[in-house]
Amino acid sequence: MTGRTAIVSGMRSTAIEVSGLRKAFGDKTVLDGIDLEVATGTIFSLLGPNGAGKTTTVNVLSTLLTADSGTVRVAGHDVRTDPRAARSAIGVTGQFAAVDELLTGQENLELMADLRRADHRVVAGLLARFDLTEAARTSVATYSGGMRRKLDLAMTLIGDPRIIFLDEPTTGLDPRSRRTMWDIIRELVAGGVTIFLTTQYLDEADQLADRIAVLDQGRLVAEGTSAELKRRIPGAHVRLRFAGVRELDDAARILPGATRDDDDLSLAVPGDGGTESLRDLLNQLHDHRVEAAEFSVRTPDLDDVFLALTGRPNSEVVAK
Template identity: 80%
Template sequence: MTAIEVSGLRKAFGDKVVLDGVDLDVPAGTVFSLLGPNGAGKTTTVNVLTTLTKADAGMVRVAGHDVAAEEKAVRAAIGVTGQFAAVDELLTGQENLQLMADLNRADRRVVPELLERFDLVESARKPASTYSGGMRRKLDLAMTLVGGPRIIFLDEPTTGLDPRSRRTMWTIIRELVADGVTVFLTTQYLEEADQLADRVAVLDHGRLVAEGTPDELKRRLPGTHVRLRFSTVAELDAAARILPEATRDDEALTLRVPGDGGTKSLRALLDRLDEYSVAAEEFSVHTPDLDDVFLALTGHTTEVTTV
């Protein structure tokens, strides 16, 4: 089942082409993360998918509905949580949720359920102005869920949160996906995409330059290697003779063997050691992280991925 389907999406503002033939396919019940530097077209993509901006060309379907011809149906199926918590600070947490329930013509019985789910019961009757940043983000996401959307767009949901609050938000997102909700995520934290996303797409200058699982993208870069640690110098010497392509570290008693990180090459490496009766005390596979992938694909550091 496909939650979001995009083909040949194009958008220009005057002479500036912002999106140039973007194709996306987001399976239902997954987390899809869109990454890209400033000006790459991420915000425009999200605006088109959420019916806020009209595309110049291409086909876009969200929850099975054409965003151009069936705007109301699309809006009824989605929820959007922006970068900054859109809560009314004069109202309590409970009142914010009740207001959203009334606007969505939803049953108010969903309010206590969401307060409990997001651990906001104790603060439910306190003004939102007294909430911490993490509590406001949780309340904002709870308000998005009042209408029971099956697709949620999260724009940098953990910006400004402390590590503990960020991980709490990650847990909530995973629970939503476990319930069958699809999450379209933009984030400035590549660790967040690595932790949460089933698939990642990298957008640069209006074009998709890569798409795949986080592990698939990381395996594209050179630098993947197997690290072997030995108990004695003699074992290290023996392994170094067997693996002349490896880089050794005498102080750590390790060899760094280049490879692709796949099971086939790893099995061949261990079989090679076993053939000469050499055993490593431990081994680990090291791959480039998404920061390395992002820099290699776009030429930018992650410090400019906030838009």
């Protein structure tokens, strides 16, 4: 995993603690008793379909909204009773780049430095870090989407926040810009920063997150590492393809629990996707002198997890 878990006196320290979090707008309950814990120096990703309550969660945790009930501690500070202390430890990058198009990139950073009462000398370093030095004196109106997102994140880093909330940081970016943003996020976490990430891209959570939680209709329906969540979903199998019908017939007799596809000359054999079960399967074929032309292992991915937990496919995932 990409995150670096912080250890304090032999114990894992906690950056964010949430217990019994509830929030409603009118008669609509958006968050219905959320409990979660985020370890320092890790990436925690919150997934969920449209209307699940992810952005509301981020807004409460970052002190932009007040919860109806429950407790939230960020960097050890209660966001209800001591919001100023919590804000001093965090940075927030929202779904849309919060940059001023009338200013240059450098001017945006200098403005944020003034607001955070930070030394302007940090600006040059951030411009270099995010590969924006050449465009520093150019109006942000001319920036690409990827450049705006990088500038937005650079502005978030002013004041050296130790906890950063990223709400869909790569939405709308091209693949190259997404990869660049991933590298920046990994670099931040390697330096001990904690990332709370919402994303509409399941592969992003799979690549980056140390732990993932799935939010649906205001409730957490699952939490764990990517591997742990995938193991909860049945459907792992080995696909064996054969050169001819005779080999397929022989294999089907040896493996009666397999699903046969005559058009493709293949069998799908249920399994756990592990090396031991794969070795046993291939040994069975070898012992009966049956040779597969090719094989592949299929295990559930986060799309399968999301569909099983929420009843909705990945195409409907958006962070709200």
